[in-house]
Amino acid sequence: MSMSVKDAIAARHSVRAFAKKALTEGEITELIEAARNAPSSLNSQPWRFKVVTAAADLAWFGTSEATRKQGWLSAAPAIIISCVDLAHYIKDSQAAAFFFRDNKLIEGEPMDGIDAYVAREAAAAEQAKFGACAMNTAIAEAFLMLRATEMGLGTCWVGMFDEANIKSRFHLPEGYRVVNIMAVGWPDEAEVFPRKRKSLEDIVIS
Numbered sequence: 001m002s003m004s005v006k007d008a009i010a011a012r013h014s015v016r017a018f019a020k021k022a023l024t025e026g027e028i029t030e031l032i033e034a035a036r037n038a039p040s041s042l043n044s045q046p047w048r049f050k051v052v053t054a055a056a057d058l059a060w061f062g063t064s065e066a067t068r069k070q071g072w073l074s075a076a077p078a079i080i081i082s083c084v085d086l087a088h089y090i091k092d093s094q095a096a097a098f099f100f101r102d103n104k105l106i107e108g109e110p111m112d113g114i115d116a117y118v119a120r121e122a123a124a125a126e127q128a129k130f131g132a133c134a135m136n137t138a139i140a141e142a143f144l145m146l147r148a149t150e151m152g153l154g155t156c157w158v159g160m161f162d163e164a165n166i167k168s169r170f171h172l173p174e175g176y177r178v179v180n181i182m183a184v185g186w187p188d189e190a191e192v193f194p195r196k197r198k199s200l201e202d203i204v205i206s
């Protein structure tokens, strides 16, 4: 199936009911590939994805305090834990800045701005670094959600979770932070209600 981006944006909604049908490895790769192509600050690509498909782990998500027992999660055939690697975020940002300079892709004042930006990021508090990494990762995940919609898959971003609990169960590296978990699967929905959205007047500053 192929869809315009406009149609994918219109069709995407949070799916919380899934058919009992697994995703193939190829389908999962398609999703990660969409995220991989997203833009990021200084091309830092701080996102790291842990794809969970084992039945016991999926059941755990729906019954655990780690997600405040959001029971519907147990029916998802795949859950993607989106993490960021804070240490590499700084290294990769610095490397990109060197790349720009060495290849004279950007010269003069903009390069000074980039140097200052990288220095600020390196000196920033962990929480500020996490904010920047999470911003980049959210863009990648938006790409992933739209690609999923095009493939006929449903997704739901889950922000209500306990990070320590999830890091421990899936042995995620110490320096990683979890941005969210994303349920993915083939939708099995009775009725899709129209989404409530603020009007253009509400969100465009005049």
Ligand SMILES: Cc1cc2nc3c(=O)[nH]c(=O)nc-3n(C[C@H](O)[C@H](O)[C@H](O)COP(=O)(O)O)c2cc1C
Residues within 6 Å of the ligand: 012, 013, 014, 015, 016, 070, 156, 157, 158, 159, 160, 161, 195
């Ligand atoms: C940052 C964020 C956190 C969210 N957390 C949850 C969650 O923990 N559980 C859940 O069922 N939905 C969660 N959602 C989905 C939202 O409820 C949903 O996107 C919103 O109501 C708009 O509906 P739509 O996605 O169908 O357009 C979250 C969405 C975002 C972007």
